[in-house]
Amino acid sequence: MQKITPYFWFDGNAEEAVAFYTSVFKNSKTVNVSRYSEAGPKPAGSVLTITFEIEGQEFVALNGGPHYKFTPAISLSVNCETQAEIDELWEKLLTGGGQPMQCGWLTDKFGLSWQIVPSVLLDFMQDKDPVQARRTAEAMFKMVKLDIATLKKAYAGT
Numbered sequence: 626m627q628k629i630t631p632y633f634w635f636d637g638n639a640e641e642a643v644a645f646y647t648s649v650f651k652n653s654k655t656v657n658v659s660r661y662s663e664a665g666p667k668p669a670g671s672v673l674t675i676t677f678e679i680e681g682q683e684f685v686a687l688n689g690g691p692h693y694k695f696t697p698a699i700s701l702s703v704n705c706e707t708q709a710e711i712d713e714l715w716e717k718l719l720t721g722g723g724q725p726m727q728c729g730w731l732t733d734k735f736g737l738s739w740q741i742v743p744s745v746l747l748d749f750m751q752d753k754d755p756v757q758a759r760r761t762a763e764a765m766f767k768m769v770k771l772d773i774a775t776l777k778k779a780y781a782g783t
Contacts, residue, residue, distance in 0.1 A: 630683050630685055631684050632684070632687050633684060633685070633686050633687065634687050634689045634692075634693045634695075635688055635689065635735065637690070638688075638735070639672055639674070639675050639686035639688045640672050640675065642735050643655060645720075645734070646677065646679060648717075649714065649717040650679045650714075652679070653678055653679045654678055656677055656683070657675070658672060658674070658675050658676075659674045659675075660672055660673055661673045667688065671688065673687070673688060674686065674687050695732075695735070695736040695737050695738065697732065697738040699738065700737075700738035700740050701738070701739050702739075702742060703741050704742060704744045705743055706743075706744055707773070708743075708772065708773045708774070711729075711741050711742075712770075715741050718739055718741070720734070722734040725769045725770065726769070727766070727769060728740075728768065728769075729741050729770065741770070741771065743771055743776065746771065746776060749761040749777075749780045750762055750765075752780070757781075761779050764776055764779035764780075
C-alpha cells in the first residue's frame with residue numbers, strides 16, 4: 626500500500642469517471658469497490674468509493690455528493706516520452722466535453738485538471754543556460770497542446 630493516496634470527490638458519477646480514466650490509460654485497473662450500507666447517507670448498495678490504479682499510482686474516487694468541485698489548483702501531470710503519446714492522451718482526456726487550456730493543461734469532462742507534458746520539458750526549462758531555458762518557456766507559453774519538436778527547436782535556438 627502506498628503511503629499517500631489521492632481521493633477525488635464526485636457527485637454520484639465516480640463509476641463513470643473511473644471507467645473513463647481506466648479506458649484512457651493503458652496501464653490501469655479498478656482495484657476495489659466499496660458500497661454505502663444501510664447507515665447511509667446514500668442509498669444502501671450504491672457506490673461509496675472505487676479504488677483504481679493508473680501507471681501503478683493508486684487513487685480513490687468517492688461519491689461524496691454535490692458539495693465540492695475540482696479546480697485547476699490541483700492537477701495531475703503526465704510525463705510523455707513521445708508526441709504520439711501526448712496526442713493520444715490529449716484527445717482521449719478531452720473526449721466528452723473536456724476543455725483545452727494553455728501550456729499543456731486541460732480539464733476533462735469531470736472537471737479534473739491534467740498537464741500533458743513531454744518528459745524533456747523540465748530539463749529544458751531548468752537548464753543552467755538561462756537563454757535556452759527562456760526560449761523554451763517562451764515557446765511553451767504560446768502553445769495549448771505541447772509540441773515536442775517546437776520545444777526542441779526553441780531550446781536549441783533554431
